[in-house]
Amino acid sequence: MTIKYKTIKEIKKMISQKEISNKEIVEEVYKLIDENSDLNAFVTLNKDSSIKKAEDLDNNPSDSSLAGIPIAQKDLFCTKGIRTTCGSKILDNFIPPYSATVIENLENAGCISVGKTNMDEFAMGSSNETSFFGNVHNPWGEKLVPGGSSGGSASAVAAGIVPAASGTDTGGSIRQPASLCGITGIKPTYGRVSRWGMIAFASSLDQAGPMARTAEDCALLLNEMCSHDIKDTTSLDENIPNFEDSINEPLKGKKVGVVKDLDLSSLDDDVISVYENSLQEFVSLGAELVNISLPNLSLSVPTYYVVAPAECSSNLSRFDGVKFGRRSENPKDLEELYIQTRSEGFGDEVKRRILIGSYVLSAGYYDAYYKKAQQVRRLIKKDFDEAFSDVDVIMTPTTRGPAFEIGSKVSDPIQMYLEDLFTISANLAGLPAMSLPNGNIDNRPIGLQIIGNFLDESTILNFGHMYQTKTNWHMFTPEGVK
Amino acid sequence: MDKKTVTTISYLSRLKIDSEKEQKIVKDLDNIIKFVDQLNDVDTSSIEPLTNPLEKTAKTRKDEVTAKNLKKELLEVAPSANEDYFLVPRVVE
Numbered sequence: 001m002t003i004k005y006k007t008i009k010e011i012k013k014m015i016s017q018k019e020i021s022n023k024e025i026v027e028e029v030y031k032l033i034d035e036n037s038d039l040n041a042f043v044t045l046n047k048d049s050s051i052k053k054a055e056d057l058d059n060n061p062s063d064s065s066l067a068g069i070p071i072a073q074k075d076l077f078c079t080k081g082i083r084t085t086c087g088s089k090i091l092d093n094f095i096p097p098y099s100a101t102v103i104e105n106l107e108n109a110g111c112i113s114v115g116k117t118n119m120d121e122f123a124m125g126s127s128n129e130t131s132f133f134g135n136v137h138n139p140w141g142e143k144l145v146p147g148g149s150s151g152g153s154a155s156a157v158a159a160g161i162v163p164a165a166s167g168t169d170t171g172g173s174i175r176q177p178a179s180l181c182g183i184t185g186i187k188p189t190y191g192r193v194s195r196w197g198m199i200a201f202a203s204s205l206d207q208a209g210p211m212a213r214t215a216e217d218c219a220l221l222l223n224e225m226c227s228h229d230i231k232d233t234t235s236l237d238e239n240i241p242n243f244e245d246s247i248n249e250p251l252k253g254k255k256v257g258v259v260k261d262l263d264l265s266s267l268d269d270d271v272i273s274v275y276e277n278s279l280q281e282f283v284s285l286g287a288e289l290v291n292i293s294l295p296n297l298s299l300s301v302p303t304y305y306v307v308a309p310a311e312c313s314s315n316l317s318r319f320d321g322v323k324f325g326r327r328s329e330n331p332k333d334l335e336e337l338y339i340q341t342r343s344e345g346f347g348d349e350v351k352r353r354i355l356i357g358s359y360v361l362s363a364g365y366y367d368a369y370y371k372k373a374q375q376v377r378r379l380i381k382k383d384f385d386e387a388f389s390d391v392d393v394i395m396t397p398t399t400r401g402p403a404f405e406i407g408s409k410v411s412d413p414i415q416m417y418l419e420d421l422f423t424i425s426a427n428l429a430g431l432p433a434m435s436l437p438n439g440n441i442d443n444r445p446i447g448l449q450i451i452g453n454f455l456d457e458s459t460i461l462n463f464g465h466m467y468q469t470k471t472n473w474h475m476f477t478p479e480g481v482k
Numbered sequence: 483m484d485k486k487t488v489t490t491i492s493y494l495s496r497l498k499i500d501s502e503k504e505q506k507i508v509k510d511l512d513n514i515i516k517f518v519d520q521l522n523d524v525d526t527s528s529i530e531p532l533t534n535p536l537e538k539t540a541k542t543r544k545d546e547v548t549a550k551n552l553k554k555e556l557l558e559v560a561p562s563a564n565e566d567y568f569l570v571p572r573v574v575e
Binding site: 094095096097098190191204230231234236237296299301302303305306313317320321322323324325326327331332333334335336337338339340342343346348351352354355356357358359360362368369371372373374375376377378379381413414417428429430431 | 487490496499510518524532533538559562571
């Protein structure tokens with residue numbers, strides 16, 4: 001019995017039929033982590049306490065929804081007593097005294113947090129090349145990036161080490177690595193999942209979500225991750241449905257918005273044909289394709305690269321060497337303590353974004369950049385509001401292509417930023433969006449993005465699950481179809 | 483974007499830029515600002531800025547103590563602290 005490449009649903013069945021013990025599951029996870037150490041997907045492991053938790057479950061079985069399911073947690077979530085680095089040198093010694101609400105929710109549901117996954121530093125990157133702890137490799141090819149910023153989480157799930165991982169998504173950081181690693185991941189509506197205990201990057205965009213092998217597993221995880229949290233003022237106090245309930249609804253008569261002003265000219269022909277083939281799959285499932293217009297979509301990336309750096313420069317001012325994390329040695333005064341600590345502790349991409357943020361927020365430029373970007377942000381949201389009066393979901397490719405080689409884009413920030421061309425708009429508008437595998441190009445997976453209306457994760461998961469009952473792209477692994 | 487501007491915003495950000503990296507940073511920032519400058523072509527004259535996608539006012543709650551005081555635990559993870567305070571180099575002589 002092995003759990004490699006198994007879904008949560010399958011592992012739950014294995015546990016309930018006593019085909020495998022909880023301890024055997026966790027021990028296999030650590031064996032797989034060890035065998036796949038070249039991926040560099042994990043930064044910190046939580047071995048002793050995970051094995052203990054599994055033994056306790058073997059002695060006292062639980063009927064919690066995710067009892068015994070091993071999960072890898074992105075190293076951006078604070079975990080009580082377990083080092084939390086956010087991929088940065090400045091936090092390489094930080095052990096939080098509390099856990100993020102999302103972590104508590106998942107652990108209360110029975111998940112075993114086996115370790116913390118590598119990521120782009122402070123979630124700023126699309127290739128996992130900005131981590132202080134080194135590049136993460138894509139299980140589909142050692143020279144390929146896994147995407148970012150949740151690259152370690154995506155790589156660990158794609159390699160079959162764990163059935164599930166947590167991620168966060170500010171401009172595509174769940175969906176883009178899910179696409180590049182051939183797994184399924186969803187960014188919920190802004191406010192669905194508490195941000196308390198998540199290390200903040202851009203507070204009006206950040207949202208946590210699940211990464212797993214199937215849409216059905218994402219629904220199981222999302223059921224537990226969502227909650228109204230009084231500790232996060234942007235946490236929504238709205239009804240949280242059981243996301244599994246509507247997953248099997250027929251798609252007949254439902255409408256898929258196809259963006260007619262989407263510029264596909266920079267995409268390879270095979271990327272476009274993978275995308276168009278999946279649209280036809282939905283037609284054969286009974287859905288109707290409807291042309292919609294999102295005229296301001298092309299402004300998403302420039303808008304994001306004003307809003308996100310502005311919020312980042314403000315959020316990251318807390319890393320000053322005083323209250324937690326690393327402090328530089330022997331500063332001559334307080335100001336030198338701040339400057340040296342931050343200059344030594346942050347990497348180049350983080351510094352670049354802080355500088356852009358300081359620039360667009362500085363006197364004389366505030367209206368020209370920050371206010372302007374927020375105005376365009378409203379135009380982008382308005383486009384979506386109008387489109388969703390006609391359709392149930394909107395589909396686009398998740399990424400411009402499959403995984404690219406490590407080092408190929410890292411020297412040109414703009415090229416890297418354009419990686420998130422299709423994903424960023426959902427963050428700006430606060431909408432839920434998922435990526436799921438829909439093809440394979442030169443033995444590299446690629447994903448389809450399904451964007452939903454505000455608070456309507458259920459419909460996205462329904463579309464994703466129905467697609468996965470008809471296709472087997474989600475069963476492709478680096479070792480063949482499982 | 484020029485060297486002088488980068489020096490100013492570096493100080494505002496409390497960051498020191500290595501001299502050998504300075505040229506590349508000026509160039510990168512200049513490219514990024516030129517890239518976002520395309521927003522200026524959009525007519526936004528009557529558009530209210532959108533600061534947060536929810537646009538809902540945060541709910542109020544009863545003023546009750548809900549969190550545990552973590553003073554001891556928080557001071558323990560500080561780079562330098564005594565029983566009550568974070569410690570930093572002397573500010574007042």
